[in-house]
Amino acid sequence: MIVIGELINGMYKDVGRAIANKETDIIQHLAADQVKAGATVLDVNTGPYSKDPKDDMKWLVESIQKVTNVSLALDSTKADVIEEGLKLVKKRAIINSTNADEAKMATIFSLARKYNAQVIGLAMDKSGVPNSKDRRIELAATIIAKAMEYEMDADDLFLDPIVLPVNVAQNQGLEILESIREFRHLCEPAPQTTIGLSNVSQGTQFRSLINRTFLVMAIASGLTSAIVDPLDKELMDAMITAELVLNKNIYCDSFLDAYRKK
Numbered sequence: 001m002i003v004i005g006e007l008i009n010g011m012y013k014d015v016g017r018a019i020a021n022k023e024t025d026i027i028q029h030l031a032a033d034q035v036k037a038g039a040t041v042l043d044v045n046t047g048p049y050s051k052d053p054k055d056d057m058k059w060l061v062e063s064i065q066k067v068t069n070v071s072l073a074l075d076s077t078k079a080d081v082i083e084e085g086l087k088l089v090k091k092r093a094i095i096n097s098t099n100a101d102e103a104k105m106a107t108i109f110s111l112a113r114k115y116n117a118q119v120i121g122l123a124m125d126k127s128g129v130p131n132s133k134d135r136r137i138e139l140a141a142t143i144i145a146k147a148m149e150y151e152m153d154a155d156d157l158f159l160d161p162i163v164l165p166v167n168v169a170q171n172q173g174l175e176i177l178e179s180i181r182e183f184r185h186l187c188e189p190a191p192q193t194t195i196g197l198s199n200v201s202q203g204t205q206f207r208s209l210i211n212r213t214f215l216v217m218a219i220a221s222g223l224t225s226a227i228v229d230p231l232d233k234e235l236m237d238a239m240i241t242a243e244l245v246l247n248k249n250i251y252c253d254s255f256l257d258a259y260r261k262k
């Protein structure tokens with residue numbers, strides 16, 4: 001599993017404040033802690049309240065890269081904010097994200113080609129997030145076709161079915177899990193898949209329990225990466241154990257420690 005740490009996101013009130021006040025040490029601790037906990041990529045999102053998202057993205061990328069050398073997932077709906085990050089990254093980045101709209105895909109896949117980045121493709125378009133797995137698959141296929149036009153390798157594309165909160169969209173869980181399974185069969189080599197896991201538990205009680213239960217089910221459906229809170233130790237233990245049971249790691253009595261040492 002590619003573990004994308006979600007915590008550097010201005011959506012979190014304290015992180016939003018740290019961004020507004022340019023508190024470098026808070027961001028750098030969040031970066032270092034997530035990597036120590038097993039994140040191999042860090043999501044970077046200036047958040048909804050940023051007054052100057054381009055400048056904030058630049059500052060975030062520079063601050064993070066002073067303390068870690070992992071890849072960054074540049075998370076913004078604005079292509080110029082993403083490009084600000086792409087100009088600075090030392091490792092190959094993931095663009096988070098495009099959707100299936102023609103104009104958006106053209107902009108994002110051009111950027112991906114220019115900067116040799118990987119891309120997350122959201123299975124949604126102008127009319128929003130679909131309700132059915134069939135429509136999600138159609139939109140995913142549209143994104144794959146466009147990625148091919150831009151000569152991207154399929155395995156540099158991460159398809160995201162878009163996870164919705166279980167308290168308001170309870171019938172979507174199964175549609176999402178089935179989408180993950182089917183996305184993998186859309187082309188050869190198979191595209192990667194990802195989800196914003198914490199979306200599933202927004203506004204609920206027992207967030208951690210809901211997150212880890214859904215993550216295990218998604219891994220069993222073939223998920224290859226996820227945007228998660230890596231500081232949730234029980235979540236990470238469940239992920240490692242799911243991969244063990246699926247024969248992706250070799251069993252030993254200390255398999256949790258063995259995974260973490262790797």
Ligand code: THG
Nearest residue numbers: 006009011012013097120160163195196198199227
């Ligand atoms: N797909 C892709 N990228 C994404 C998402 C996705 N990026 C953003 C998001 N979804 C994934 N990251 C988060 C980060 C935080 C939360 C959920 C998803 C979260 N935040 C608390 C909340 O809203 O309750 C904030 C609480 C606070 O203020 O402290 O749950 O789906 N490609």
